[in-house]
Amino acid sequence: MSKLLKSWQSFLLPVLFILIWELWAIKTNNPALVPRVEAVLYVIIQPFSELIGTGSLAWNTAVSLFRVIIGFSIAVIFCVPLGLWMGTSPTIHRLVNPLVEMFRPLCPIAWIPFAMAFFGTTRLPQLFGIRYTDTILDSVQIGMVFIIFWGGLFPILLNTIYGVNGVRSLWIETAQMLGASKRQIFHKVILPASLPAIVTGLRVGLGISWMVIIAAEMLPGSDSGIGYLIMYSYELAEMQILVACMVMIGLIGLVLNKGLEFISLRVSRWQSLER
Amino acid sequence: MNKLTLKGLGKVFNGEDGREIEALRDINVGARSGEFICIIGSTGCGKTTLLRLIAGLTPMSTGQVLLDDKLVENLNRDCTLVFQQLSLFPWFSVQGNIEFPLELKGVDKSEREARVKELLKMVGLEGVANSKPYELSGGMQQRIAIARALAYDPEILLMDEPFGALDEKTRQKLQNVLLEVWKKKKKTILFVTHNIDEAIVLADRIIVMAPEPGRIINDIEVTLPRKRDRLTNEFIKLHIEIRNLLEVSD
Numbered sequence: 001m002s003k004l005l006k007s008w009q010s011f012l013l014p015v016l017f018i019l020i021w022e023l024w025a026i027k028t029n030n031p032a033l034v035p036r037v038e039a040v041l042y043v044i045i046q047p048f049s050e051l052i053g054t055g056s057l058a059w060n061t062a063v064s065l066f067r068v069i070i071g072f073s074i075a076v077i078f079c080v081p082l083g084l085w086m087g088t089s090p091t092i093h094r095l096v097n098p099l100v101e102m103f104r105p106l107c108p109i110a111w112i113p114f115a116m117a118f119f120g121t122t123r124l125p126q127l128f129g130i131r132y133t134d135t136i137l138d139s140v141q142i143g144m145v146f147i148i149f150w151g152g153l154f155p156i157l158l159n160t161i162y163g164v165n166g167v168r169s170l171w172i173e174t175a176q177m178l179g180a181s182k183r184q185i186f187h188k189v190i191l192p193a194s195l196p197a198i199v200t201g202l203r204v205g206l207g208i209s210w211m212v213i214i215a216a217e218m219l220p221g222s223d224s225g226i227g228y229l230i231m232y233s234y235e236l237a238e239m240q241i242l243v244a245c246m247v248m249i250g251l252i253g254l255v256l257n258k259g260l261e262f263i264s265l266r267v268s269r270w271q272s273l274e275r
Numbered sequence: 276m277n278k279l280t281l282k283g284l285g286k287v288f289n290g291e292d293g294r295e296i297e298a299l300r301d302i303n304v305g306a307r308s309g310e311f312i313c314i315i316g317s318t319g320c321g322k323t324t325l326l327r328l329i330a331g332l333t334p335m336s337t338g339q340v341l342l343d344d345k346l347v348e349n350l351n352r353d354c355t356l357v358f359q360q361l362s363l364f365p366w367f368s369v370q371g372n373i374e375f376p377l378e379l380k381g382v383d384k385s386e387r388e389a390r391v392k393e394l395l396k397m398v399g400l401e402g403v404a405n406s407k408p409y410e411l412s413g414g415m416q417q418r419i420a421i422a423r424a425l426a427y428d429p430e431i432l433l434m435d436e437p438f439g440a441l442d443e444k445t446r447q448k449l450q451n452v453l454l455e456v457w458k459k460k461k462k463t464i465l466f467v468t469h470n471i472d473e474a475i476v477l478a479d480r481i482i483v484m485a486p487e488p489g490r491i492i493n494d495i496e497v498t499l500p501r502k503r504d505r506l507t508n509e510f511i512k513l514h515i516e517i518r519n520l521l522e523v524s525d
Binding site: 174176181 | 352355360365366375376379407408409423424
């Protein structure tokens with residue numbers, strides 16, 4: 001089969017989907033229910049224009065992304081070392097694991113009301129005693145960071161532990177036999193050997209964080225972010241904005257996933273080729 | 276004076292049902308410096324366990340390991356073990372693998388590169404420094420593992436059936452490579468195998484073991500001149516002698 005035909009096959013169903021959507025929109029003839037494809041596109045191709053008094057699509061996307069980056073970074077900084085520690089020390093594992101098992105079944109979204117009650121609308125700069133910085137930092141509510149942290153927590157932690165446990169004893173003994181100290185074994189064997197699993201954890205965790213932030217932004221008390229924009233355009237029956245936001249969420253999710261997939265393929269090449 | 280002395284080594288494992296399994300009983304060996312000793316025995320006679328006790332990877336139940344008449348405790352840093360399984364670190368290149376022990380010792384980069392080059396030449400694998408282990412065949416990987424063990428520059432080289440998984444032709448080629456390396460480096464080698472010909476080709480001395488419990492039943496000095504031909508009468512006679520010993524022990 002020719003290459004051209006093959007690549008066409010991947011486009012066939014998405015194009016068909018958009019076509020059917022458009023026909024459906026024309027037939028319904030109710031933009032407050034089913035927006036036309038070109039109306040959605042019109043919103044997307046000018047991402048910097050002001051929308052329904054809440055800032056632009058680009059701005060709201062940036063706010064959501066920024067919240068995720070902060071919450072996710074904290075999750076990485078906290079979970080990867082803890083996972084490595086739990087993976088290498090049975091004592092730490094015995095101590096911490098019951099807590100992990102206790103909280104793990106709890107969906108991160110279930111934390112949202114708790115976070116709202118607990119943190120209110122406290123923003124990141126306020127933590128440092130600054131009321132207003134006039135930057136994107138003002139849009140980062142502590143409660144949202146907390147929820148994103150929970151979204152990333154378990155995938156990163158559990159995959160890191162899994163990665164460390166998967167390090168073959170043969171490799172550790174080989175390193176011992178070549179004169180490695182405990183510390184050197186950690187740096188030169190355990191860390192590189194568990195890196196593929198850690199990156200998998202990051203990938204899953206980032207995906208969940210991105211979903212959770214949208215949910216958090218939809219709740220009352222939120223005043224910016226793409227999740228907020230969706231809810232607000234729903235209230236105003238601006239369906240073309242609502243769908244444009246959905247497309248945006250999908251696109252960002254795709255880019256995040258592909259980015260980490262790229263890193264993942266690079267660090268785990270040896271793992272896939274070894275078998 | 277012996278380089279390596281094993282005094283009354285014994286190992287008892289605790290089985291899962293609480294039963295005690297005696298893997299090794301009263302192993303006494305003295306290895307001279309630069310001596311090539313092969314340990315031969317059928318599967319399950321504790322050959323691998325013996326190497327692991329010497330290396331300090333498995334704690335012994337009884338006995339002592341002495342190096343230059345000094346007691347060895349915990350990990351034996353003066354020896355290195357080449358495993359039967361392919362043990363290269365797959366995330367490092369060949370270069371990264373061989374220089375691993377050098378890097379740990381803090382040898383600087385240019386010196387490391389020179390040493391790796393020299394070692395690759397010694398095992399007959401020039402020009403693969405930048406390859407990844409998974410790009411190489413099993414035989415090549417085992418040669419790299421030997422080069423890496425030599426980079427560590429141990430006093431004693433322990434080898435646990437390193438050619439066990441290879442075909443006969445590759446195996447014979449690597450035996451010759453190993454003999455060349457041994458001649459150049461004058462290492463004391465303890466080489467575990469269950470292949471009689473391999474033992475005769477390589478060894479100054481063959482230690483024959485029997486199972487249940489793992490013990491030494493014979494210690495044979497191989498006096499055949501080096502570059503040993505597998506088809507001479509002496510070779511075949513020795514082969515039959517060892518085979519009979521192994522058969523009786525089963």
